[in-house]
Amino acid sequence: ELPLTEACLEELGGQPARSVVAxxxxxxxxxxxxxxxxxxxxxxxxxPAVDIRGGGGDQVAVVEADTGRLLGTVEAGSxxxxxxxxxxxxxxxxxxxxxxxxxxSGVALVHPEEPEWxxxxxxxxxxxxxxxxxxxxxxxxxxxxxxxxxxxxxxxYLRRLPSGQVLDAVPLELPPATLPTRAVWFTVCEEVLExxxxxxxxxxxxxxxxxxxxxxxxxxxxxxxxxxxGGVSTVRHPDTGEPTVFVHDGHxxxxxxxxxxxxxxxxxxxxxxxxxxxxxxxxxCPSCVQSPKCGNGNDPLDKAGAIVVLDAVLAALAAATPHxxx
Numbered sequence: 001e002l003p004l005t006e007a008c009l010e011e012l013g014g015q016p017a018r019s020v021v022a023x024x025x026x027x028x029x030x031x032x033x034x035x036x037x038x039x040x041x042x043x044x045x046x047x048p049a050v051d052i053r054g055g056g057g058d059q060v061a062v063v064e065a066d067t068g069r070l071l072g073t074v075e076a077g078s079x080x081x082x083x084x085x086x087x088x089x090x091x092x093x094x095x096x097x098x099x100x101x102x103x104x105s106g107v108a109l110v111h112p113e114e115p116e117w118x119x120x121x122x123x124x125x126x127x128x129x130x131x132x133x134x135x136x137x138x139x140x141x142x143x144x145x146x147x148x149x150x151x152x153x154x155x156x157y158l159r160r161l162p163s164g165q166v167l168d169a170v171p172l173e174l175p176p177a178t179l180p181t182r183a184v185w186f187t188v189c190e191e192v193l194e195x196x197x198x199x200x201x202x203x204x205x206x207x208x209x210x211x212x213x214x215x216x217x218x219x220x221x222x223x224x225x226x227x228x229x230g231g232v233s234t235v236r237h238p239d240t241g242e243p244t245v246f247v248h249d250g251h252x253x254x255x256x257x258x259x260x261x262x263x264x265x266x267x268x269x270x271x272x273x274x275x276x277x278x279x280x281x282x283x284x285c286p287s288c289v290q291s292p293k294c295g296n297g298n299d300p301l302d303k304a305g306a307i308v309v310l311d312a313v314l315a316a317l318a319a320a321t322p323h324x325x326x
Contacts, residue, residue: 003036058106062089065099065109076106077252080154080174081121083108087157088119103175117159117167123295125152127183127232127246129239134262140189141316142240145262150179150230150248158297182254184262186269186313187242198308200235203243206305207233208296209289210272211245213306216291217272218247222260227293229257245309266317273310276303 009017021037024030030037058076062083063069071091074082079101083089087098089110096110127150135144153176159167190200198206211233215226230250237244249255261268279288284303291298 003033003038004030005036008036060101060103060106060108062091062096062108062110064096065111071096071110074108076103077177077179079103079108080177081123083110084121084154084157084172084174086119086159086170086172087121088115088117101174117161119157119159120297121154121295122156122158122169122297123152123154125150125230125232125295127151127237127248130180136320138320139316140192141186141313142242143184143186143262143265143313143317145184145258146182147254148181148183148246148248150181150183150232151176152179152295153177154295179248179250180252181249182258183246183248184258184265185240185244185246187237187240187244188309188312189242192312192316193243193309196308196312198305202302202305203235204233205300205302206309207235207243207245209276209284209301209303209306210309211247212289212291212294212298212301213272213276213310214245214247214269217275218257218261218268220271221264221268222257224255224257226291228255266314269310269314269317273307273314276307276310279303 004021009021021030025032025037028040031040059073060076060079060083061073062071064071071089080103083098083101085098085101089096089098089108094112095114097113097115098108098110100109102108127148130147130149132144132146134146135142154172154174156169156171158169161167193203194200211231215229215231218229219225228250230248232246232248233244235243237246247258247261249257276288279285281288281303284290284298284301286292289301289303289306
């Protein structure tokens with residue numbers, strides 16, 4: 001691994017970071033050399049401590065109940081979504097159904113089964129702004145980058161046939177999960193939406209569709225997958241007081257995706273708008289505004305309204321920075 005350098009410590013906060021490094025040196029975890037501070041590999045190699053399946057901390061083991069065979073692991077933060085009771089879990093082409101999820105013990109017990117249906121979790125998500133790191137406002141539109149706290153709770157799941165037909169909705173009582181991370185967001189004041197001809201009844205679906213499409217197109221400007229990020233849209237967020245769309249990193253503390261989105265805001269949202277407009281579907285499909293991981297079952301969605309919202313945001317950004325106009 002590359003060493004920690006003085007430049008690294010400045011980026012990590014300066015003196016507080018130096019104090020932490022000094023403590024690590026005293027404990028023998030780090031060793032000082034002319035080029036910086038290195039991991040003291042003679043004590044213990046760091047590689048086994050790095051989980052190649054993610055950096056989300058604790059893991060939940062997926063275990064076949066009858067045999068005790070370990071099938072895999074999922075991050076604790078996503079366990080309620082991926083291995084809730086009743087969920088269909090796939091492992092190397094084999095299908096299993098979850099019998100029990102014990103978050104305290106970090107174990108999900110499953111049994112082999114080949115049901116004709118698959119499952120999708122339904123959840124509620126709230127997001128609150130912890131701090132605003134950067135913000136710009138122009139013409140009734142604002143864009144920002146900051147630290148947020150995302151609280152999500154799985155409240156049930158749908159059983160669907162391969163055709164998409166919903167067999168039933170099963171309620172669940174699972175604890176909420178909190179994720180401190182980073183997000184990029186934009187707000188559009190109500191007057192701008194009304195002037196653009198968007199009726200208030202269409203705002204929830206328009207914002208929701210814009211959120212989905214923005215998440216789907218973020219991998220164009222950031223090295224990520226749509227499953228690495230999440231989003232929230234609302235017609236009036238308590239922290240902004242306006243219609244707002246958030247796109248946040250799905251990893252504790254952030255993974256740089258929201259930062260990259262903010263840095264490439266114009267190209268990202270332009271590509272998002274153009275992708276929606278270019279799709280030939282009449283009212284929204286998986287290629288434009290539907291999401292395979294939507295906790296609300298892709299409802300409501302307003303494809304045409306999403307274009308109106310994104311046009312308003314892009315027009316405001318162009319007015320604020322004319323030299324960057326598309």
